[in-house]
Amino acid sequence: MENTTGTETSYPLFLQIYEFIRNRMERGEWKAHDKLPSIRGLAEELKVHRLTVFKAYRQLAEDGKVYVKDKSGYYVSQGGSPSLVAMDGADLTMAAALNSNRLSDIQRLPAQYQFSQALIDPGLLPNLFLSEYVKKVFDLYPKVMGTYSSVQGDEELRETLSLHFREHHRLQLSREELLITSGAQQAINLVADILLGPMDSILVERPTYSLAMDIFRRKGARLVPVTITPEGYDLAEVEDLMARHKPRLFYMNPTHHNPTGYTVPAWQRKLLVELAERYHCLLVEDDPFRDIYFAEPPPLPFFAYDTEGWVIYISSFSKYVAPGLRICAVACRYPLMERLITAKALADNGTSLLNQKIFLHYYTSPRLQQHLGKLRIALQVHKEIMEEELAGTGWEWTAPQGGLNLWVKLPEQLKVEALFRASLRESIVFVPGEICDALGEMKSWVRLSYSFVNEITLREGMRRLTALANQIE
Amino acid sequence: MENTTGTETSYPLFLQIYEFIRNRMERGEWKAHDKLPSIRGLAEELKVHRLTVFKAYRQLAEDGKVYVKDKSGYYVSQGGSPSLVAMDGADLTMAAALNSNRLSDIQRLPAQYQFSQALIDPGLLPNLFLSEYVKKVFDLYPKVMGTYSSVQGDEELRETLSLHFREHHRLQLSREELLITSGAQQAINLVADILLGPMDSILVERPTYSLAMDIFRRKGARLVPVTITPEGYDLAEVEDLMARHKPRLFYMNPTHHNPTGYTVPAWQRKLLVELAERYHCLLVEDDPFRDIYFAEPPPLPFFAYDTEGWVIYISSFSKYVAPGLRICAVACRYPLMERLITAKALADNGTSLLNQKIFLHYYTSPRLQQHLGKLRIALQVHKEIMEEELAGTGWEWTAPQGGLNLWVKLPEQLKVEALFRASLRESIVFVPGEICDALGEMKSWVRLSYSFVNEITLREGMRRLTALANQIE
Numbered sequence: 001m002e003n004t005t006g007t008e009t010s011y012p013l014f015l016q017i018y019e020f021i022r023n024r025m026e027r028g029e030w031k032a033h034d035k036l037p038s039i040r041g042l043a044e045e046l047k048v049h050r051l052t053v054f055k056a057y058r059q060l061a062e063d064g065k066v067y068v069k070d071k072s073g074y075y076v077s078q079g080g081s082p083s084l085v086a087m088d089g090a091d092l093t094m095a096a097a098l099n100s101n102r103l104s105d106i107q108r109l110p111a112q113y114q115f116s117q118a119l120i121d122p123g124l125l126p127n128l129f130l131s132e133y134v135k136k137v138f139d140l141y142p143k144v145m146g147t148y149s150s151v152q153g154d155e156e157l158r159e160t161l162s163l164h165f166r167e168h169h170r171l172q173l174s175r176e177e178l179l180i181t182s183g184a185q186q187a188i189n190l191v192a193d194i195l196l197g198p199m200d201s202i203l204v205e206r207p208t209y210s211l212a213m214d215i216f217r218r219k220g221a222r223l224v225p226v227t228i229t230p231e232g233y234d235l236a237e238v239e240d241l242m243a244r245h246k247p248r249l250f251y252m253n254p255t256h257h258n259p260t261g262y263t264v265p266a267w268q269r270k271l272l273v274e275l276a277e278r279y280h281c282l283l284v285e286d287d288p289f290r291d292i293y294f295a296e297p298p299p300l301p302f303f304a305y306d307t308e309g310w311v312i313y314i315s316s317f318s319k320y321v322a323p324g325l326r327i328c329a330v331a332c333r334y335p336l337m338e339r340l341i342t343a344k345a346l347a348d349n350g351t352s353l354l355n356q357k358i359f360l361h362y363y364t365s366p367r368l369q370q371h372l373g374k375l376r377i378a379l380q381v382h383k384e385i386m387e388e389e390l391a392g393t394g395w396e397w398t399a400p401q402g403g404l405n406l407w408v409k410l411p412e413q414l415k416v417e418a419l420f421r422a423s424l425r426e427s428i429v430f431v432p433g434e435i436c437d438a439l440g441e442m443k444s445w446v447r448l449s450y451s452f453v454n455e456i457t458l459r460e461g462m463r464r465l466t467a468l469a470n471q472i473e
Numbered sequence: 474m475e476n477t478t479g480t481e482t483s484y485p486l487f488l489q490i491y492e493f494i495r496n497r498m499e500r501g502e503w504k505a506h507d508k509l510p511s512i513r514g515l516a517e518e519l520k521v522h523r524l525t526v527f528k529a530y531r532q533l534a535e536d537g538k539v540y541v542k543d544k545s546g547y548y549v550s551q552g553g554s555p556s557l558v559a560m561d562g563a564d565l566t567m568a569a570a571l572n573s574n575r576l577s578d579i580q581r582l583p584a585q586y587q588f589s590q591a592l593i594d595p596g597l598l599p600n601l602f603l604s605e606y607v608k609k610v611f612d613l614y615p616k617v618m619g620t621y622s623s624v625q626g627d628e629e630l631r632e633t634l635s636l637h638f639r640e641h642h643r644l645q646l647s648r649e650e651l652l653i654t655s656g657a658q659q660a661i662n663l664v665a666d667i668l669l670g671p672m673d674s675i676l677v678e679r680p681t682y683s684l685a686m687d688i689f690r691r692k693g694a695r696l697v698p699v700t701i702t703p704e705g706y707d708l709a710e711v712e713d714l715m716a717r718h719k720p721r722l723f724y725m726n727p728t729h730h731n732p733t734g735y736t737v738p739a740w741q742r743k744l745l746v747e748l749a750e751r752y753h754c755l756l757v758e759d760d761p762f763r764d765i766y767f768a769e770p771p772p773l774p775f776f777a778y779d780t781e782g783w784v785i786y787i788s789s790f791s792k793y794v795a796p797g798l799r800i801c802a803v804a805c806r807y808p809l810m811e812r813l814i815t816a817k818a819l820a821d822n823g824t825s826l827l828n829q830k831i832f833l834h835y836y837t838s839p840r841l842q843q844h845l846g847k848l849r850i851a852l853q854v855h856k857e858i859m860e861e862e863l864a865g866t867g868w869e870w871t872a873p874q875g876g877l878n879l880w881v882k883l884p885e886q887l888k889v890e891a892l893f894r895a896s897l898r899e900s901i902v903f904v905p906g907e908i909c910d911a912l913g914e915m916k917s918w919v920r921l922s923y924s925f926v927n928e929i930t931l932r933e934g935m936r937r938l939t940a941l942a943n944q945i946e
Contacts, residue, residue, distance in 0.1 A: 015488055016672035016693070023670045029753070045719070046672070104624070104818050122619030130618045131611035138604035145603045145795040146595030151577070182655055186821040199493035199519070215819055220489065246518070280502075322618040324827045345577050346688055347820065348659040354797045355825055 013048060017056040020046075022065060025076055036066060036074040103210040103435055112427040113461030117452040118258055118404045120320055124378050126371045130322060133362045141357055149353035151345045153180025153329075157360045161315075161329050164364075169290075170304045171313070173331050179340050182351045183326040184288055184316035188212050188251075190330075190347060191284055191312060194339045195248055196221045203241060203250035207407075207436035207445070209258050209286070212251055223438040226250070228257060230398045232264035235271055242279035249282040249312075255298045256289035259436050259447035260407040261400025266299035273302055276310040288316040291372055293402035294380045309333035317363065319404075320375055327351070327359040379404070382450040382458055389462035393469070404451035407433075410444050414473050419446075422468050428461055486521060490529035493519075495538060498549055509539060509547040576683040576908055585900040586934030590925040591731055591877045593793055597851050599844045603795060606835045614830055622826040624818045626653025626802075630833045634788075634802050637837075643777045644786070646804050652813050655824045656799040657761055657789035661685050661724075663803075663820060664757055664785060667812045668721055669694045676714060676723035676754070680880075680909035680918070682731050685724055685759070696911040699723070701730060703871045705737040708744055715752035722755040722785075728771045729762035732909050732920035733880040734873025739772035746775055749783040761789040764845055766875035767853045782806035790836065792877075793848055800824070800832040852877070855923040855931060862935035866942070877924035880906075883917050887946050892919075895941050901934055 024030050036042075039057060043050040057074050060066040066074045107116050137144060152158070158175035165171040181187040188211075196202065198220030204213060206225035213223060224245050226238055232254075241247070254264035264272075276283045285302045303313035309332070316328040330340065344350070362368060386406055387399065396409040410416060416432050423429065433445025450458060497503050509515075512530060516523040530547050533539040539547045580589050610617060625631070631648035638644040654660040661684075669675065671693030677686060679698035686696060697718050699711055705727075714720070727737035737745075749756045758775045776786035782805070789801040803813065817823070835841060859879055860872065869882040883889060889905050896902065906918025923931060 015491075019670050020672040023673070045717075104822075119621065120619070122616040125616075125619035127616050127619050131608065134607055134611065135604065138607065143595040143598075145797040146593070146598035148592065148796045148799075182821045182825070185819070189820055197492050197496045199489040200496070211819070211822075218819065244518070322827075323621050324618040324825060326621075326821070326823075326825045346658070346684070346691065347662055348655045348799070349577075349684075350799075352655070352797060352799045352825065352828055354795075354831075355828065358827075 014052045014055040030076050032078045034076045109429050111429040114452050115430040115448045118449045120451050137357045149350040151350045152341050154356040157356045179330045180351050181328045184328045187314045187328050187330045190343045192219050193343045201245040201247040203247045210435045225438045230262050232268045242281050247281050249284050251284045253286045256403030259405050261403045269302050270305045273305045277308050283311045286314045289403045325355045325359050385458050386450040393466050406448045487525045487528040503549050505551045507549045582902050584902040587925050588903040588921045591922045593924045610830045622823040624823045625814050627829040630829045652803045653824050654801045657801045660787045660801050660803045663816045665692050666816045674718040674720040676720045683908045698911045703735050705741045715754050720754050722757050724757045726759045729876030732878050734876045742775045743778045746778040750781050756784045759787045762876045798828045798832050859923040879921045
């Protein structure tokens with residue numbers, strides 16, 4: 001092909017043509033019943049052999065995307081966007097939210113009683129004295145605003161974090177085994193980027209963090225659910241799934257799990273790391289709620305038990321340090337770390353240096369530890385208010401030992417979808433459980449976050465919610 | 474398939490299996506001459522029909538990735554990692570840099586005379602008074618550190634930018650048509666993410682920004698080069714390429730182009746937008762050097778001529794405002810903007826709010842305009858120093874009207890690779906032209922950035938460089 005360069009993908013040629021045509025149909029450039037270019041014509045245009053185009057067309061026909069008419073005419077099949085029934089504004093938003101099955105759509109819904117955001121009320125975070133740290137950063141690093149960070153992240157920050165992890169979580173790691181990312185979302189994205197391709201099986205908890213599932217699905221991965229209970233996992237079930245499906249990775253949130261609040265006990269962690277090693281299944285441990293415990297600190301991370309490099313540890317500080325900073329650290333061994341750094345370079349070429357330096361100085365301050373203590377107490381109070389309001393409803397939940405949510409089971413006769421609609425009209429939002437489930441079931445469960453609204457709004461909102469439920473039943 | 478969920482990819486099943494196997498080979502899980510699983514065995518494992526696995530194996534054999542032995546045995550073909558010859562440390566680094574053909578590897582090379590970084594010397598940026606703006610941000614927004622930005626970006630910032638663009642560049646846009654990203658790199662990534670798939674043709678200038686080419690190639694796109702000269706493009710050539718290749722997009726950097734410094738004249742901009750409309754080829758206009766002009770402001774952006782939504786405008790402020798902040802704005806029309814926002818949500822769920830607010834207040838300050846004036850003068854001085862040192866060498870270049878680089882042609886007999894090696898040993902780095910060329914040619918050209926080192930180092934480095942060249946010739 002003159003004046004063009006080869007590509008880096010190594011799909012067979014006819015498949016690339018298949019994809020090429022499918023993309024055009026999907027973009028609406030070729031609509032239902034449009035005639036595809038002639039085989040000869042397309043072959044000339046793409047500078048490939050006619051048989052290659054023919055093969056692609058046949059495959060498209062086999063897959064029902066095109067149909068054949070006349071002797072050699074291929075036509076775009078009738079696709080199907082589901083017909084849109086006219087609805088009023090609120091219905092549209094809600095329908096969109098329910099249909100898209102996307103957490104982010106639900107979280108965008110404006111509401112006075114926001115139980116859908118597993119975030120911390122900014123009023124509970126130490127905003128006032130943060131400005132002092134920021135000033136300090138400018139004194140220490142006058143050129144910080146004029147400088148880019150390296151792709152892997154500020155060395156001083158990585159050094160500090162590696163020491164911190166060693167001291168507090170018994171993780172053996174050097175600063176070279178840490179990558180700074182712009183939040184946990186990006187970390188999950190990069191991991192998926194370097195590890196997953198179409199048809200790769202992965203294990204996910206059931207239920208789990210819905211945005212992570214979106215990322216994995218976009219890569220074409222097959223999600224195999226693993227049950228999580230207040231007692232953790234069933235290791236026999238996990239081993240069986242690993243043996244049968246040979247998953248590439250297990251995406252887990254085993255400490256103050258989102259949405260359930262469960263925590264996997266220490267004895268399982270050691271054994272599961274051994275399973276990971278045996279079945280060559282990387283454990284991707286997402287750990288954003290570690291420091292939000294009520295009674296006592298949780299078990300050490302899985303990463304602490306890993307000696308052979310089978311755990312990738314995502315430690316996001318955003319939620320309770322300074323969400324506005326979006327700083328996350330990913331720990332893993334080489335050569336995996338090398339590939340993550342490459343992916344990060346292409347994604348955004350390095351996280352903002354200013355944010356890293358602010359985070360560094362704030363995170364290591366005694367003020368933060370003091371503050372975390374207060375935050376834990378405040379969140380426990382919030383949790384208890386929510387639990388008080390739920391007492392006597394007949395709704396079921398296991399009291400979490402940390403984290404930001406209650407995972408609540410509604411009685412059979414109470415339909416979550418109906419409750420969701422009714423709540424929305426009363427300016428109350430929560431997360432329907434089916435969004436957190438890889439199988440799209442768990443329709444009797446809901447996630448209620450107690451962390452975002454203040455105490456008064458919390459109590460009021462819960463009263464309205466439970467009152468609504470009584471009306472609906 | 475029990476307990477698993479479908480994926481979102483719609484490749485034919487046997488192709489997904491093809492990919493699945495290819496990935497394993499690439500990761501080294503199956504090495505050369507390893508026997509593939511039996512067709513029956515794999516079919517059971519993946520819960521697909523045996524004929525589907527058979528089809529995948531046959532395709533792999535056809536493509537030479539596996540070979541058949543015995544009656545029904547498939548084996549991994551001998552692949553080829555090029556053999557690594559033992560080299561000393563410096564050679565390895567350099568060989569890696571040259572072999573990888575990656576700009577980022579070259580830029581990682583430590584050197585005293587850094588002519589490879591198209592960045593601005595932090596010493597020329599207004600660091601000292603930036604801290605005042607940061608303090609101001611905390612006064613105005615006490616909860617800024619505790620708050621996440623929306624995915625699309627801070628509304629106040631988008632509103633301000635849309636007004637700014639309207640005033641200064643005559644762009645008609647509302648704040649809804651702007652997306653804030655974490656730098657231009659991420660912007661290019663998101664655009665590639667939503668627009669490109671395997672076999673899509675795209676136009677790129679020749680030469681162009683090398684990291685952008687990396688991103689496009691990773692998507693499987695075919696790069697079709699468009700010549701850029703001091704006079705701009707050859708519109709007849711562009712039209713011909715559009716008609717023949719039907720490119721999805723044209724990635725361009727038409728104002729103070731990197732690496733050449735050329736600027737596409739106004740009369741071509743209008744016509745090219747019309748071509749884009751006619752041939753349904755999106756223009757992706759990357760414009761990071763607009764404000765770095767020497768004599769007079771450059772022509773209006775292509776986006777200013779676009780009425781039908783065929784231009785995506787990437788306006789990155791990082792380089793001369795505050796690289797540390799990594800703030801970029803992408804302007805485009807709906808429904809494209811909706812898709813970009815979705816991609817941004819998955820990528821990192823929104824840029825740090827703190828950075829956006831700092832940028833907002835700094836960018837709108839009179840101080841910045843003052844500063845930009847001084848910066849332009851300083852960079853012009855740098856440029857002139859470099860040009861002085863090049864006078865009399867016989868090397869050729871067109872003096873740029875803005876930007877950060879000189880794009881210089883070396884005499885035939887002077888081999889760039891030899892000069893690169895020799896320079897590296899003298900702690901001098903620059904960018905070999907072939908890295909910026911989609912065709913990997915342009916081997917007589919080099920990009921020399923005058924923006925990063927101070928005046929003294931600049932002159933010294935150029936003297937050493939030209940002296941070296943004399944020795945080599």
